[in-house]
Amino acid sequence: MNDSIHHHPSEEILFAYSAGTLPEAFNLMIASHLSLCDHCRALVESFDAVGGAVIDAASTPTAALSDGALSSVLDRLDAPAPLAPPRRSAGVLPSPLQDYVGGDLEAVSWRPVGMGVRQALLPTSAAASARLLYIPAGAAMPDHGHHGMEMTMVLQGAFVDEDDYFARGDVEIADPSVEHTPIADVGADCICLAVTDARLRFKGLVPRLLQPFFRI
Amino acid sequence: MLTGTETITESEEAADRMGFARLKPRRKSFVPDQTWISHMELIRDHRDKEAFAAIFSHFAPRVKGFLMKSGAAADLAEECAQDVMVTLWNKAHLFDPSRASVATWIFTIARNRRIDILRKENRPEPEDLPWGPDAEPDQADVLALQQESSRLKAAIQALPDAQRDLIQKAYFGDLSHREIAVQTGLPLGTIKSRIRLALDRLRHVMK
Numbered sequence: 001m002n003d004s005i006h007h008h009p010s011e012e013i014l015f016a017y018s019a020g021t022l023p024e025a026f027n028l029m030i031a032s033h034l035s036l037c038d039h040c041r042a043l044v045e046s047f048d049a050v051g052g053a054v055i056d057a058a059s060t061p062t063a064a065l066s067d068g069a070l071s072s073v074l075d076r077l078d079a080p081a082p083l084a085p086p087r088r089s090a091g092v093l094p095s096p097l098q099d100y101v102g103g104d105l106e107a108v109s110w111r112p113v114g115m116g117v118r119q120a121l122l123p124t125s126a127a128a129s130a131r132l133l134y135i136p137a138g139a140a141m142p143d144h145g146h147h148g149m150e151m152t153m154v155l156q157g158a159f160v161d162e163d164d165y166f167a168r169g170d171v172e173i174a175d176p177s178v179e180h181t182p183i184a185d186v187g188a189d190c191i192c193l194a195v196t197d198a199r200l201r202f203k204g205l206v207p208r209l210l211q212p213f214f215r216i
Numbered sequence: 217m218l219t220g221t222e223t224i225t226e227s228e229e230a231a232d233r234m235g236f237a238r239l240k241p242r243r244k245s246f247v248p249d250q251t252w253i254s255h256m257e258l259i260r261d262h263r264d265k266e267a268f269a270a271i272f273s274h275f276a277p278r279v280k281g282f283l284m285k286s287g288a289a290a291d292l293a294e295e296c297a298q299d300v301m302v303t304l305w306n307k308a309h310l311f312d313p314s315r316a317s318v319a320t321w322i323f324t325i326a327r328n329r330r331i332d333i334l335r336k337e338n339r340p341e342p343e344d345l346p347w348g349p350d351a352e353p354d355q356a357d358v359l360a361l362q363q364e365s366s367r368l369k370a371a372i373q374a375l376p377d378a379q380r381d382l383i384q385k386a387y388f389g390d391l392s393h394r395e396i397a398v399q400t401g402l403p404l405g406t407i408k409s410r411i412r413l414a415l416d417r418l419r420h421v422m423k
Binding site: 027051052070086087125 | 263268272275276277278279285293294297298302306317319320321324327330331336338339340341343344364365369371372377386387
């Protein structure tokens, strides 16, 4: 078990990941975190189990399928899908991120944003944005996300703020109402995944994330 | 062997009406979860269409109902429920009964399909754990997981209607976890035991 992660996403966000109500960028954050954090993975699988129980409960609304649905499905049944090799990353980027980048760190298209910091936007739906950040050792994190909710997860190196130390797998949830200046640890250049939704205020995250506008 | 009926005795219904359901989850004679697992093994090992038809007749209307409650129009929900069942057939060899009940596995397939069709979005999934689906799962793990799943289902079934509706709505995308916790309380204890079980299993495998 990996017990080295000390800063986790909230239970509410993990629940929303299981229920399928988060925007894509936040799903990417959670999938990446779960790839590194067995504790949160177990929690999400437990929420999935509740979803299964809900689907299976006698009281759950059912909707009859059309006549002939079974036979039309039987006609579509085919050979089993080939067994894919395990999807597991040995690199810096967990597999869900590699799917968006097209490879590990060497495939990232960095763009300089000043002070030695680089970033790479990842292609997700517009409801929220996701990007990789590269912060030189000892440099300050770029001032970002102050209009909304932001989650930052360390992938390489570490950063420190006034109170805490964040290393690989740790997730910081930034509250824009609090002034703070995280700084990359001097030990190594720091690479992070940052997701943000400018329309979301931290305190209102959960109710608003669960609102129907994400279900277009 | 491949069919089952859901019946509730009159006395149990009476007990429900009198509010005893929370004290004693009602016992029902239904297809036990273990039977669905046997069906999945028949599909995986023998491409057994009779077993598939039994799973289809129980779960496809539930998946369609779930998709409609989540905002899909009837014809789209129908099409997607059929797709979910085809996926179940094609990926039967990936089902791991030591990690999920058949119902849970179907829920995750249906949820991902819902995101795909209603939002036109990919749903990022965590990377695979370091053991493969081809490793035969430990039977004790399978049994523990299925018993826990049955208890979870019984706990949800035993809730008063209003509270159970809240849980359902949360999975249809309408409510937060905190609202459920505040308003029901009961299933969260079961969720916590489920988490302990999942963690124990992870520790066991990753030693």
